Amino acid sequence: MAIAGFLVFAGAVGLLWSRNMVYGLLFLAMEGMALTIMVGSTERLSWAVAAIMAATLAIKVGLIPGSMYRVVSRWPTEFRQDQPLPFWAYPVAAGLLLAVGHVIQLLTPTGIILHRTLFFYGLASIHLGLLMIVSRRHVLSQVAALVGIENGLVVLAASVAGALPTFMEFGMLVDLLVAAAILVWMSHRIHHQFKTTDVVALRRLRG
Amino acid sequence: MDMQYGLGPLIVIVLALLGVSLQIRKISLVIALWVSMVLVATFVDMYASVFQGDWQDILLLVVTVLATTSAWDSIWFLREHEDIRVGRYYVWWALFWGALAAIVLAENLMVSWVAIEFSTLASGALVVEMGNRRALEAAWKYIVIASVGLALALIGIIFVYAGLRFQGLGWNTLAYSNLARHYHAIAPIVRGVATILIVSGIGTKVGLVPFHTWLPDAHSEAPSPVSGLLSGALLGLCLVTIERFVAAVPQPSTALLSGPHLLIFYGVLSITVGSLALLVQRDIKRLLAYSSIEQVGIMAIGFGIGTPLAEMAALLQLVFHAAIKSTLFYLSGHLSAAYHSKRLEKITGMAKTYPGLAISWSLGILALAGVPPLGLAYSEWIMLHAMWQMHQVWLIAVLSLALLVTFAALTYHLLSGLWGGLNFSVSGSQEDMEATSHGSSTAVVGGERA
Numbered sequence: 001m002a003i004a005g006f007l008v009f010a011g012a013v014g015l016l017w018s019r020n021m022v023y024g025l026l027f028l029a030m031e032g033m034a035l036t037i038m039v040g041s042t043e044r045l046s047w048a049v050a051a052i053m054a055a056t057l058a059i060k061v062g063l064i065p066g067s068m069y070r071v072v073s074r075w076p077t078e079f080r081q082d083q084p085l086p087f088w089a090y091p092v093a094a095g096l097l098l099a100v101g102h103v104i105q106l107l108t109p110t111g112i113i114l115h116r117t118l119f120f121y122g123l124a125s126i127h128l129g130l131l132m133i134v135s136r137r138h139v140l141s142q143v144a145a146l147v148g149i150e151n152g153l154v155v156l157a158a159s160v161a162g163a164l165p166t167f168m169e170f171g172m173l174v175d176l177l178v179a180a181a182i183l184v185w186m187s188h189r190i191h192h193q194f195k196t197t198d199v200v201a202l203r204r205l206r207g
Numbered sequence: 208m209d210m211q212y213g214l215g216p217l218i219v220i221v222l223a224l225l226g227v228s229l230q231i232r233k234i235s236l237v238i239a240l241w242v243s244m245v246l247v248a249t250f251v252d253m254y255a256s257v258f259q260g261d262w263q264d265i266l267l268l269v270v271t272v273l274a275t276t277s278a279w280d281s282i283w284f285l286r287e288h289e290d291i292r293v294g295r296y297y298v299w300w301a302l303f304w305g306a307l308a309a310i311v312l313a314e315n316l317m318v319s320w321v322a323i324e325f326s327t328l329a330s331g332a333l334v335v336e337m338g339n340r341r342a343l344e345a346a347w348k349y350i351v352i353a354s355v356g357l358a359l360a361l362i363g364i365i366f367v368y369a370g371l372r373f374q375g376l377g378w379n380t381l382a383y384s385n386l387a388r389h390y391h392a393i394a395p396i397v398r399g400v401a402t403i404l405i406v407s408g409i410g411t412k413v414g415l416v417p418f419h420t421w422l423p424d425a426h427s428e429a430p431s432p433v434s435g436l437l438s439g440a441l442l443g444l445c446l447v448t449i450e451r452f453v454a455a456v457p458q459p460s461t462a463l464l465s466g467p468h469l470l471i472f473y474g475v476l477s478i479t480v481g482s483l484a485l486l487v488q489r490d491i492k493r494l495l496a497y498s499s500i501e502q503v504g505i506m507a508i509g510f511g512i513g514t515p516l517a518e519m520a521a522l523l524q525l526v527f528h529a530a531i532k533s534t535l536f537y538l539s540g541h542l543s544a545a546y547h548s549k550r551l552e553k554i555t556g557m558a559k560t561y562p563g564l565a566i567s568w569s570l571g572i573l574a575l576a577g578v579p580p581l582g583l584a585y586s587e588w589i590m591l592h593a594m595w596q597m598h599q600v601w602l603i604a605v606l607s608l609a610l611l612v613t614f615a616a617l618t619y620h621l622l623s624g625l626w627g628g629l630n631f632s633v634s635g636s637q638e639d640m641e642a643t644s645h646g647s648s649t650a651v652v653g654g655e656r657a
Contacts, residue, residue, distance in 0.1 A: 110394035112369050126362070133355060142351055149358050156362065160369035165378035168368075171321040172361070178328050179354060186335060186347055193340050202344040205424040 001041050005121035005155045007034035012125035012148050015141075016093065016132045019082045021072045024144050025065045031151045032060025038158060039169075048166045055173050064147055064180045068140055071188050079197045082138035089135040096127035115159045122156030125149075139187040139197050143180060150176050212267070212312060215245040215274075216305035223297030235282040238297060242278040242304075246271045262522055266311045266447065269529050273440050274304045277432040280537040284432050287544040288337075291430070296336050303329035303436065310444045316364055316381040316455075319448045320357065323412055327353045330437055334429045345421075345428035352421040356411025363404030367456065370397045386455040398458055399465075405452055406469045412445045415507060416476040419500050423484075426499065427492035427549070431540025434492060435533030438499045443525040446503055450510040450518075470511030471602070477504025478609040485616035490549045491539045494620060495532060498575055501613060502528045508602060509590055517593035520586050527574075527582030535571040538564060551620055558625040565625055576617040577610055 011031035018024045036057045039049065072080055100123045104116055113119045129149035133142055150172065157164045164172075187197070194201045219238055226234025249271045250257075256264040281300070285293060306326035313319040327350060334346035364381065370393030371380045379385060390398065407418065414422035426434050453466030462468075481501025488494040502524065509521025542557065542564055543549040557565040574581035587610060594603045 106396065107400075110370075110397050112366065112394065112397050126358070130355065133351065139347075146351070146354055146358075149355070153358065153361055153365065157365045157369075160365060161372050164365070164368070165317075165380075167378040168317050171317065175321060175324045175328075178325070179350070182328055182332055182335075183347075183350060186343065186350075189335070189343055190347065193343060199347075202347055204341055205344055205348075205428070 001038055001115070001158065002117050002121075004034040004038035004041070005118040005159070007031065008038075008151050008155050009121040009125050012128040012132075012152065015144055015148050016085070016089075016128050016136075019084065021080045021082065021138065021140055022069065024082075024141065025069050025072070028068075028144055028147055029061050029065045031148065032056065032065070035060060035151055035154055038155070039163075052166065052169045052173075055170065059173055059177050060147070060151070063177060064184075067181065067184050068143065071184055071191075072140065075191060075197070079191060082136055082141050083198070086135055089131060092135075093128060093131055096131060097124050100124045100127065112160050114162060118155060118159035122152050122154075122159050125152030125155060128152075137198050137200055139190050139199055140184075142199060143183045143187060146183070147176065147180060212308040213305065215242065215271075216301035216308075219301035219304070220298050223294045223301065226297075227294030234293060234297075235278075235285055239275075239278040239282055242271075242275045246275045263311060265522075265526065266444065267308065269526055270304075270307045270311055270440050270444070273436055273529060273533050274307070276533060276537070277436050280432040280435070280540075281430075284430055284537075284540055287541070288430070290338065291336055296333070296430070299329050299332045299336065300433065303333060303433070307436065307440050307444060310441075310448060313448075314382055314384070315378065316367070316383065316386065316452060317378055319451075320361060320364055320409075323409065323445055323448065324354070324357050326441055327357070327412065330429070330433060330441065331425075333433045334425055337428060337430060339428075342428040345424035349421045349425035352418075353412050356408045356418060358408070359411075360405045360408025363401035363408060366397050366401040366404070367393060370394060370401075383451055383455045386452075390456040393456070395459065395462070398456055399462055402453065402456065402458060402466050403464055403469065406449055406466055406473075409445055409449050409452075410469075410473055413442050413449070413503050413507070414477075414500050415473040415503060416480045416500065419477070419480070422500060423493045423496040426496035426536075427490055431492075431536050431543075434495075434536040434540070438495065438536060439529035439533035442499060442503050443506065443529060446506055446510065447522075447525070450521075453510070467511045467513050470507045474504045474507030474511055475602070475605055477501065477507065478606060479504075482609040482612040482616070485613060485620075488616075488620070489551055491543060491551055491554055492536070492549055494551065495535055495539060498613070498617070499528075499532060501609065502532070504609075505587065505590060505606065508606070509593070512593055512597055512599065512602075514593055514597060516589065516596065520589035520593055523586035523589065524583065527586055531571055531574045531581075531583065534567070535575065538568050538571065542568065551624065554624055555627040556625075569621060569625065572617050572621045576614045576621075578614075 008031045011027040014027040015024050018027065036053050039053050039056055100120055103123060104113065104119060107113055126149050129145045129152055132145035136142065136145065191197050218241055222234060222238050222241060249268060253264045253268065257268055285291060303326060306322050306329055309322035310319060310326065313322055331346045331350040334342050334349060368380055371389055374380055376385065411418035426438055429437060458465040478501050481497050481504055484497040485494060488497060506521040506524050509517045509524065542554050545561060546554045548554065574583055577584045577587050591603055591606065
């Protein structure tokens with residue numbers, strides 16, 4: 001389980017670091033595969049667990065990275081690369097990882113954390129996903145970051161609750177599938193209408 | 208009872224798909240009639256409990272009334288925007304309606320979360336249906352920001368579940384009734400962290416300042432019948448969800464960042480920013496959107512104070528705001544279509560040009576400004592009274608100032624809309640055209656068709 005958690009964390013680091021969207025999708029698929037294995041190893045195998053494993057594999061390894069690849073592969077090469085990560089993102093990433101250690105120290109006395117290493121991987125992946133949303137400029141990087149955050153949430157849940165109820169697992173999976181489908185469709189439209197994949201172009205409206 | 212709330216949206220989806228495949232021309236009318244039938248059935252089913260003051264049933268009725276008015280307004284709206292794909296519009300609309308009903312009916316925190324997330328996705332897709340670049344931008348910001356907020360809320364929900372995992376109740380652990388009975392078993396610090404995450408996370412969806420940046424964009428670019436539902440129903444229902452959690456999982460009164468403290472803090476920020484922003488608005492729908500921020504701020508303060516009188520005032524505010532704001536959003540859509548612009552400086556002289564719309568618009572704006580005897584004046588007065596009872600003098604001062612600024616800003620915009628600029632000739636700029644029209648037919652930006 002810890003190895004699966006580490007792979008999700010490594011995937012989050014890879015997603016943040018990688019400029020090439022195709023590599024990013026491979027990291028996403030790797031996270032999905034690790035989560036599928038983790039779901040299988042956290043509980044005794046039953047029909048419900050098998051169904052969650054199958055759904056995780058189908059959605060997080062197949063459908064989401066697949067649909068994103070389908071969109072990316074149609075774009076010219078210059079739209080498959082993200083901008084370099086800004087310099088400020090490196091110290092912020094380091095600070096966020098250190099903050100996870102502080103959260104663990106804070107929560108350990110309450111007994112809520114079942115697996116400290118896994119908790120670190122989960123919360124660190126969420127933090128890196130949030131950083132990716134504010135520091136990466138490619139539309140699909142933002143979609144990948146949202147999927148990465150959700151993957152981190154699954155690891156975090158495993159570290160504090162062992163396993164989530166089937167309803168919650170399915171609710172999160174279906175929600176992620178619909179959200180990713182809509183955002184990938186919108187990414188395609190943004191590229192079509194704005195002739196760019198850079199979210200900086202989305203500044204016509206001011207909050 | 209719950210069946211008709213699933214059946215209502217489901218039949219709309221079936222009708223929409225049939226309408227597209229059989230090319231039924233009056234499908235919008237058929238759908239509006241069906242939704243009206245659901246409203247009648249709902250009212251007959253629950254009028255007794257509504258008159259007894261059951262707030263869950265009242266909120267269900269509000270959602271159904273708004274869905275009905277939205278369905279009827281959609282007929283007019285779709286005539287004005289012929290390029291919108293009717294079938295797809297109604298499928299997303301029905302899913303949005305279903306999600307709203309699910310938020311009200313949810314007796315479990317996780318079900319509430321799933322319903323709120325689905326409401327984001329369905330309403331985000333409806334914003335995209337406008338087809339122009341501004342709508343696409345607004346929808347993108349809306350879905351990304353709201354999803355991040357809801358992800359944070361989910362961390363809080365997972366912490367609450369983990370705190371009670373020893374019960375072995377599965378997903379029933381997160382039933383509001385179970386949380387209210389066993390919240391003591393959750394460590395205070397875990398409760399505190401979960402409360403901050405859930406109030407701030409779902410607060411993003413409510414549009415509470417400082418998480419509000421998506422709201423004016425999404426509400427102003429959405430189709431007007433959807434803006435009415437977004438502003439009138441969704442914001443208030445998400446706030447009620449926060450209130451249900453805060454009431455079920457209270458914290459020690461000594462806690463610095465307890466749920467009530469956070470609600471009052473975000474509420475004060477929201478009424479301040481919302482009312483001041485009204486003064487400088489140039490877009491008719493953004494004006495209404497910022498007014499929504501101010502209104503949810505008032506409701507948040509009411510829930511934060513937490514006395515029965517303050518909570519009643521907040522719920523009354525929610526109901527009156529739902530009726531008034533949805534109507535105003537529908538009207539703003541027709542006014543922008545009539546003037547080919549959403550710019551307030553171009554929507555002028557309506558008293559002479561469109562007297563029917565002008566009367567309705569005036570009544571709505573005056574109600575929103577808190578002019579007695581229209582509804583919001585009543586609930587705002589009760590709110591001030593509840594604050595006075597709790598000796599919250601500084602809250603009374605902030606709210607009174609905000610209401611004064613709101614009144615001044617709204618009456619200024621109303622008067623200039625009714626009688627100002629009578630020499631105006633209808634000649635919208637390209638940007639105005641894009642802001643009011645469906646992109647594929649009219650929006651021309653930067654030399655390319657949007």
